[in-house]
Structures are given as C-alpha cells and as structure tokens.
Amino acid sequence: MTTTVPRTSARVSEAGGSAARGPGHRRRHPDRPPYEAEPGPVAKTAKTTALTVIVLAVLVPLWTVVVTSLSTQAAINDAGGLVLVPGELTVKAYTDIIRGGVVTRAVGVSVLVTAVGTALSLAVAILTAYGLSRPGSLGHRPILFMLLITMFFGAGMIPTYLVVAGLGLIDSLWALILPTAVSAFNILIMRNFFMNIDRGILDSARIDGASEWRILGQMVLPLSKAVIAVVGLFYGVAYWNAFFNAVLYINDSAKWPLQLVLRSYVLQGQAVPGTTFDPSSLDGGQTAGLAIQMAVVVLAMVPVLIVYPFVQKHFSSGVMIGAIKG
C-alpha cells in the first residue's frame, strides 16, 4: 500500500480539486478511497433511495404495529385498520390483556421455557465445546462425529414425536426444551472459538496442575463472553420463537406459549380453546380486537428487542466467522 502513495496522492489532489470547483458539491468524504471518483448526483440519489426504502421496509411495519396497539378504538376506526399516523393513544389494549389473563399466562410459559431452555442449552454447549476442543483428546472424534451427523441427517418428525410421547412428555413443558436442546451448529461455533484461544496459556495452566474444570471456568469462559452472548441469543430466540413444537406436544391450551396464543388470536382469529377472552369478539367487534392483537404481537417482539442491542455488537466480531463455517 505504501508504495502506491505518490500516485494516489496525486489523484487525491486531482479529485479534491474537481470537487472543490463546484460550490454546490458536498465535501469529499474523508473515507472515500483516492482512486474512487465522487459519484454523480443520479448515482447518489439512487443509492440513498434504495437504502432508505430498505430501512423503511423494515421499520414501517413495526411502527404501525406498535402504534396500532397503542391506539384507541376511535383512532383505529378512523384509519380503517392499522394506524400509520398516531392519533389518540391509550394503553387500554395492554391493560385488557393483563385483565384477560390468557396472554399473561402464555407469557409466563414462554419466559419459563426460554429461561430454562437457554440456560440448559448454553451449559450443554459450553461443556461440549470445551470437551471437544483439545485436539487428540481421548474419544473426542466419535463424539464430534455423532454431533456432526445430526447436521446432515434429521431423525424425522414422526419418530421424534413417538419418542417424546413414549417418554410421557406430552403436555410437559420439557417437551419444548429437551428435543431441541442440542444445536450442533451453535456448539460448533463455540468450539471453533475455544480452539482459537491460545493453547499455550491453557497448556501451561494444565502443567501447573489446574484441572480442566478450572481452566474452563477461570480461563476459557472469561475470554469467551462474546461467543457466549451470541450463542445465548441464538438459543434464547429459538426457544422464544418456537411454535411448532408446542403444536405437536402441548395439547393443553393452558400450557400454550405466547407464539401459539398469537397464532390463535391474529392468524386464526379465535379465542384460545377453553378460554373466553377473545380479542375479535370484544366490544366493537373486529377493530377493538385489532389493538389487542397488535399488543400481543408487540409482546412477542419485546424480549427480542430488549436483548438484541446488547448482543448485536458482537455480530461483526470474530464470533460470526466461526458461524459461517459451521
């Protein structure tokens, strides 16, 4: 790079000169590489428009859902459905939900399953990833192979269902955790990260007599906060969002997680079986229910929105590079 400096600096002054000539032109971007010409107004507008459209395509739907959940019935009637421009606001939908009880119970189930599931999966993943991370350790190849196979060949829905049913887990919340507790992909991300930790430090600790448990707990884990955060997010989001496991294994609607209640209310437009709280038949009919339906959508999004910013910054770090490779 340094050898090219004279040539590029010549180009900089040239490009800078041309940019300086037009008084209406914006200052040349400091990060723009010297060889790159300042884009013309058409290209610039096209690019800005494309990026704006992409960002709005994500944000506008989320915005109208949140606004609708906070709108009064009158505001929803005025809009004829989803509200884009906030009018009269209220938190009635949320207080109704809390009074109705069905949704709060479902939130409780989802929180419980997510918390226990994530803790269990993360613990299993950390232990496995470390247990498989030392090249040449006794028996690690067959175990690794056993794990890898599950990435290429799934057992299939029917036999898995029969095993879960055979264990008596139907209508048990463990059915929402145990069958999906192991993700080979997540474990491999973590193993990859552990294997890139400088082995010299770990080996010298081992020679000094530290046990494997101590090395894992006191040396490896403190170095691995980023990968634990990311894998924890992956597991947490998977448990929180899972809905089909509950369709399969949970017949008792009192144990339904939030996603299933959401499906009932919004996509099927009906009450949860065995309950009377039905958003679409509340006073005012369809539209009064809309605020409640959207409030349930918001509730289902909130945990993700809370955790996401804290973990998101690790996506760009080395963690994801292991993830890509799998």
Add this chain to the structure above:
Amino acid sequence: MTAAPQAARRRERAAAPAPQVPTSPRRKRPMRARLREDYPLLLMCLPVVILLAVFMYAPMLGNVIAWMDYSPYVGILGSDFVGWWNFQRVVADPRFWHAVQNTLIITGFQLVFFFPVPIAMAILLNSVLTKRVRTAIQSIVYLPHFFSWVIVVSIFQQILGGAGLVNQFLRSRGLEAVEIMTNPDTFLLLITSQQVWKDAGWGMIVFLAALSTVDRSQYEAAAVDGAGAWRRIWHVTLPALRPVIILLLILRLGDALTVGFEQLILQRDAVGAGAAEVLDTFVYYSGIVYGDWSYAAAAGLIKGTVSLILVLGANKIAHVFGEAGVYQR
C-alpha cells in the same frame, strides 16, 4: 472472511494431526493414562451424548416403523413388519409427488429471487462510506431475522390481508381490493417476499464479512486500469465473494427439500394444500393429523435420505470445483 476462516481451518488442520506427528509419545501412552488425563473432557461431553442418544439417535432407530404397520395402541413391539409396503404406497401417491413438486418449485423460485438479494444488499451497503450510517442500517435490517414466523406472517396479514393496510389504501382511492394472503396463484411471491423481509438482511452478514477482507489495492489497480465502479464490482468484488456464494449455494441445494416449514404450516389453511403443501407439511398431516404413522415415517425417511445424498453430492461437486465445501476436517 475468506482469509480468516481459511487461516482458522489451516490452523485446525495443522492442529488435528498434531497428536500423531510431533507429540507421538502421547499416542503410545497407555489407554489408562490417557483416560486418567482426559476423563474430565469426556465427562463434559456426557450431557450432549445423552441428549443426542435420546432425542436424535433413538428416533433415527424409530424410523424402523416405516417398515411396519405401526399402531400406537400396540406399540413398536406389537406391530408387524410389512416390508416395503409403506414406501410403495408413498411412491404411488400423487399427493406425495405434488408435495415434492411444490417443494422443488419453492426452492427453485427462492434460489432465483431470494438468494441474490443479500449479495446485492451487501454490495450496496459496503459502498456506504460513513461507518455510523453503515452500522445503523445493519442493526436495523438484521432485526427481522429474530422475529418468529408467527409474528412475520401476522404482520404481513395485517398489511397485505383483506382488511390490511394496502387494501385500506386501495379502497380509499376507489380501487378494487386485492386478496394476497389467500391467493394460491401469488403464494410463491408472498412467501418469498416474507423470506426477503425476514432473512435478507441477516443473510448479508456473511457477505459483508467477506467484503471486509478484500484487499483494497485490487480496487485501486482496477481503477488505475480504467475500470469504473460497475466493472470493479464485476471483476473484483464478485470474485472475492465467490467462495462464500458457492458455499451457501451448496448448503441451499443440500436443503432443497426443506422449505420454511413453520412459515408454510402457518399459511396452509389460508391458501390451501394445493399451493402450500410441501414435503414437511405432507409428513405432518399424514402422520400426526391423520394418524397413518408408518406411511408418514416412510415419506419422512425418503426425504431425509434424499437430502443427505443431496448434501454429500453438492459437497462433492464443490470439491471438484476446487472449493472448500461444507465439511472437511
């Protein structure tokens, strides 16, 4: 990205045969000594072995019911073996082939209309110079990936459905409302746009990582040679992305028989089995809903086996083309 994992892989490969080459004394050490040294590591792997054995390998063996006339009332031990009868029924069933056809159409369609989107978006975003703007856009477009399919389908229904935002607008202009959520003819378009909304942003992450490792002097050399912005994308950026693109293409081809199960089962009722029945939903309905367990297990086993062959085959092809492929330890 290309450089980093390759380096990591090289390191791993270098590390893997290590016990055989430089530390060969290790190899010669008696089993008991190795066990004494490594048993904590084995103990750490115990939970995963148990979970895999119960929830992965036991069901794999449970596929034996595909050769039985299984009835839940008598269990596996009481059911009779019937040879290949269930497989013959599956292969003779037009509904099965219809599901196969739908699955392949969806895969093909998404390969053309979903797969390139994250690549294009990554190249576009990579050209944004201000780091703060770039990071902000990234955080926003990654987000939908973390929402459940129930949420995504709900949002789409509220916007595109009969009483949704779009129809509201059309009606207020005196135009005729369009029914998108329940129309089998446009279903392919609908599920692909849902996938784009949910996952295209997240899909960028791999390509952005790859782009960040491209040597800038290559762009410079191309520019000096007179290549404009588009030609630099064609001759420098895309070749740099090639290994990642091929890797993801293989993964997608290996998964050709798996298309968004949760996404489809949520919308099968609204749009009907004609357009929304894919292999996974077919297995679910024939087995769990209609109780023809052995038949569904046979269909699932056919799918699993063909998928396995597809992954291995695609990987083989990648090796032939001199790419790293998915697995190689």
